[in-house]
Amino acid sequence: LCCPVSCAEWEAEVIKKIEVLTTSCVVIPCSFEYPGVQKSHSQLRGIWYSGNARDKFIYHEDDTKIVENFKGRTKMVGDLGSKNCTLEIVEFKNHDAGPYCFRIEIPGGENFSYKDNCAQVFVTEKPEEPKLHYREKAYEGSPYAITCSVIHTCPSHMPELTWSRGGKEEVTTHYKSIGEGKWEVQSLLTFVPNEHDDDADITCAANFYGGMNSESKMNLRVK
Structure with a gap:
């Protein structure tokens, strides 16, 4: 044999x-x-x-x-x-x-x-739009998290995800392979809403290697 x-x-x-x-x-x-x-x-x-x-x-x-x-x-x-x-x-x-x-x-x-x-x-020619995941209601004084993720094919030049609010200390980013030649970038924004945040729009923008951009936004409701 x-x-x-x-x-x-x-x-x-x-x-x-x-x-x-x-x-x-x-x-x-x-x-x-x-x-x-x-x-x-x-x-x-x-x-x-x-x-x-x-x-x-x-x-x-x-x-x-x-x-x-x-x-x-x-x-x-x-x-x-x-x-x-x-x-x-x-x-x-x-x-x-x-x-x-x-x-x-x-x-x-x-x-x-x-x-x-x-x-x-x-x-x-159409960049992937970021997907947002979040709880429908936010409560004043309680930590609140929004996840933004986008799929891409370029692990050597990952897309950059940026938020319309929040400092670096409020954002964590993760990268992973999801198979079939695709990768995912995920950004987690965590903050404590106050009364002034009610009805505010929060945007997550994706900047892809090569200069293409896309974005998604959500409307924050604070109780």
């Missing part, structure tokens, strides 16, 4: 589809398998190419081979030696949409294009 490593097949696990905000960035999760013993990073060459044209490289370790409009915007953030082919694309443009496929080359060995496991990337 052969061991599981040497019996591995040419397989890749790539996110099937993802929507990216124009001007922002995307990290495309990717892992792969190949037959034979595991190689180190230096023994492997990873390439990403357009699913519409195999000779159109959007990532190559030799940047002279990358198509002009992708030069300087793509980076292999995964470790090929750990069978991780995750790709980052920054400053995403409207014409960047399309299927992207991964190819592994083993110098002195075999090469393989995982053309059946490509990532379909769509572009949106």
Whole structure:
């Protein structure tokens, strides 16, 4: 019997589809398998190419081979030696949409294009609006909390959430991966309302990498 490593097949696990905000960035999760013993990073060459044209490289370790409009915007953030082919694309443009496929080359060995496991990337010009969660009623003199969260595809340049009120000591921020190539930023605003806060609007604004913005607001009712 052969061991599981040497019996591995040419397989890749790539996110099937993802929507990216124009001007922002995307990290495309990717892992792969190949037959034979595991190689180190230096023994492997990873390439990403357009699913519409195999000779159109959007990532190559030799940047002279990358198509002009992708030069300087793509980076292999995964470790090929750990069978991780995750790709980052920054400053995403409207014409960047399309299927992207991964190819592994083993110098002195075999090469393989995982053309059946490509990532379909769509572009949106409308930024995600922050979601607000809060109790309907606030009470004068009692601590009150509002949570603002937004989903994005750019973990290397997280969106910034800001409030229309509250100092830094009243705000805590958390970041987490929610899978499928998406991440969430969550900001918690905690304060003690007074009578002057009744009927006040509180806004949470999201500033995305690349300059796009969106916001959501709630109306505070203090008893």
